[in-house]
Amino acid sequence: MRQSYTPSIPELQSFTACARLGTTTLAAGHLNLTQSAVSRSLATLEDRLGVALFNRVRKRLVLSPAGHAFLDKAEAILAQLDDASVGVMAFGGRTSILRIAALPSFVRSWLIPRLPGFTAIAPDISLDISARLDPVDFIRDPVDLAIMRKTHQPTGSTAEIILPENLVVVASPALLKGASNLSDTDLLNLPLLQQSTRPTLWLDWFRDGDADPRRALRGARLDHFDMVIDAAIAGLGVGIVPHVIARQSLDRGTLVLASGRKFETGDAYALILPDGQEPSAEVRLFRDWLRAAVRR
Amino acid sequence: MRQSYTPSIPELQSFTACARLGTTTLAAGHLNLTQSAVSRSLATLEDRLGVALFNRVRKRLVLSPAGHAFLDKAEAILAQLDDASVGVMAFGGRTSILRIAALPSFVRSWLIPRLPGFTAIAPDISLDISARLDPVDFIRDPVDLAIMRKTHQPTGSTAEIILPENLVVVASPALLKGASNLSDTDLLNLPLLQQSTRPTLWLDWFRDGDADPRRALRGARLDHFDMVIDAAIAGLGVGIVPHVIARQSLDRGTLVLASGRKFETGDAYALILPDGQEPSAEVRLFRDWLRAAVRR
DNA sequence: TGAATTTGATGAGTTATATTCATCAACATG
DNA sequence: CATGTTGATGAATATAACTCATCAAATTCA
Incomplete structure (x- = not known):
């Protein structure tokens, strides 16, 4: 029997995610919900409290003073709820x-x-x-x-490198038709799958050559490496991915190296x-x- | 998108009420829910956390060590949620x-x-x-x-008396058939409505007389004074209630004083x-x- | 500048959760 | 031993959370 003004957990989560990420769309992605669900939860919470937690400015959400005051509290409550739950589960042994x-x-x-x-x-x-x-x-x-x-790595943390990020270029055997160790020129004649959160990888790969940068950016755009892997297996193009991510498919033979070259980004996977x-x-x-x- | 282990507000409320009141039945009354709802919420919460928060001892609920550890946290979370909500509502102006x-x-x-x-x-x-x-x-x-x-009045509070608790004996005009100022003996010939949370009131009323205590306790049992009022209006018997509670019905004529006597309990209604x-x-x-x- | 894309809000429908009614068996009480 | 209390549970109902689809406003990009 919640008081009529008592927020629900989904409402608090939607609110804090919107406040931190800036849009209901990003918040929805973060929460694995639809934008619609987040928008509604927000509206319900505001109705419930009788306060505008965001000001609507040109179809954008700007935290209101009230929303700002509520944010830290809402996050603290959600954090404590999580800690209490995890704590009691541990207690149970x-x-x-x-x-x-x-x-x-x-x-x-x-x-x-x-x-x-x-x-x-x-x-x-x-x-x-x-x-x-x-x-x-x-x-x-x-x-x-x-x-x-x-x-x-965020501030206030310690990182331990576990695997370096080495990029390799992979494609399906069918796309390459038995060829391997392609030159950069050969690669540019094929569709190059793009990883949209890492948009410069192909440019980095071709940095030392004389490749026309615009040709390096042709190809389908996908936002995770594992999607790039899937697209490459399906023959949609050549992917540039960390070796560790591609290793399984390479071992299985669903993907092959399109080039003998590797590229170290200087970055690494770390336990943080x-x-x-x-x-x-x-x-x-x-x-x-x-x-x-x-x-x- | 709650994690599968994240409790809901109704679950937390059911848990804390059971822990404090001792039974799902009392908790249900407190929360204005059915006992069944409380029992289920509790079971759902325990399933969710994978921990027994109560030990079931002869159909009784006894807080487990895990439940005990969780209780203060759950209550703090609910309190903070309420304060945060009320606070942001005030903020909104x-x-x-x-x-x-x-x-x-x-x-x-x-x-x-x-x-x-x-x-x-x-x-x-x-x-x-x-x-x-x-x-x-x-x-x-x-x-x-x-x-x-x-x-x-609980410890840690200040009480200001607003109204003394004066008891009067009331009944419907139809039950009394025009009589008024009944003697104690007359009253004992009528059904006397019992207030189950204040079971000694009739005994107190008849204390100075020679009434047989067992006859004073005959009559329907109801657990709020306002129910006693309703039953008296309906002619089910004579009620003994605070004057302040009965005043409206007396003014309306749906109830009349059955006795010219009043009885001061020595208690009072207080703002705390x-x-x-x-x-x-x-x-x-x-x-x-x-x-x-x-x-x- | 216009086309394409992104964004928040909302109608209608679907799914998941909370709650109720009714019942049972175990337990407590006088 | 009869009566009342209690927690748990099947089945049904009510409510909350969520999705799909759409729209209009706003932003982005060539």
Whole structure:
């Protein structure tokens, strides 16, 4: 029996996500909801409280003073709720939760296929994995650890490199028709799949050559590496992806290297932990397992 | 998009009410839900967290260690949510909330009929009135002020007497058939309506006489004074109720005094405010209005 | 400058969650 | 031992959360 003015959890989540990300559309993506759901939750919350939490400025949402005052409180409440829940689950001694934020491509291509290995040594730990493209904020996000590119390391955290980011160029055998070790000129005659969150990768690849930069940007645009992998397997074009992401498909033969060259971006995948608190037993267990897994 | 382990507000409310009141049945009454709803919410919460928050001992609920650890956190979260909501509503400047806990009979018979008077002088204050039989806990309950019997005043609060509790004996004119000023013996020949939360009132009334105590306890049992009033109006028997509760019905003629006697319990209705904080403008406004209203 | 894209809001419909009614069996009380 | 209380549960109902589709306003880009 909520008081008529008591917000619901989905409403608080929609509000805080909108406030932090700036649009209902981005918030929806973050929450794995539709934009419509977020917009409605926001409107319901405002009706409920009788206060405009955002000012509508040219179809944009601008936090109102009231919304600003409410934001920190709402986030604190959501954080405490998460901590209390995780805490009581740990107390029960039956299951504990390890909350991991990681890049979606890394999760699908690398982490998930190897998770049976972790589960086998830690059957009482329940993993809560959220796929994240944006950097983690350990104060705001209920996350115990993150696996991101090192350059996305937030302040107030410690990063341990686990895998360097080496890019390779891959395509399906059918697209290449048995060819391999293509020259840059050859590659430019093929559609080059674009990764929209990493728009300069092809330019970097062709940097030392005399390739026309505009030709390097032709091709379908996809926003995750794993989608690029899928498109490459389907023969839609040549993809430039981290070797670690492509490795499985290469081993299976659904993709082949289109070039003998590799490109080190200088970046790396890193295990990122928040400073200022002793890692829990679960975190340490996962970290040790991860260290061993990357050596194989 | 709640994580699968994130509790909902109704679940938290059911849990905290059960933990504090001891039974799902009492919790349900407190929350204005059915026992079934509370039982289910509890079960859902425990499933969700994978932890038994209560041990079931001979069909009784006993807080488990995990439940005990969770209780304070859950209550703090609910309290902060309420404060944040009320705070942002005040911020908006459009409406502010005044949260009042009061005896149900007093609310219905006295407060509500007079509220237009308060609303006329304070149209921007929205009242949130919860009917309460049990004493208020200002730390745990999101309540700005309470109107209770003085003997229910909790520690850490200040009580200001507004009305003495004078009991009168009332019945419908049809039941009395024009008689009035009945003797105690006459009364004992009529069904005497019992107020189950105040079971000794009839005994107190007949204390100085030679009435057989067992005959004083015959009659239908009802748990609020306003129900006693309704039953008396319906001719089911004679009720013993505070004069302030019966006054409206007496003025209307639907009830008459069955006896010329009054009985002062020594208790009183009091406005109760929490110590340690300056009363808000809304509380002060309501207090001043209440003082004036009881003088009329 | 115009076409394409993004954005928030909203009607209508669908799905998930909260709640009720009714009932049962275990337990407590006088 | 009869009666009342209690928590749990099947089935049905009510409410909240969410989606699809669409629109108009606003922004972006060539």
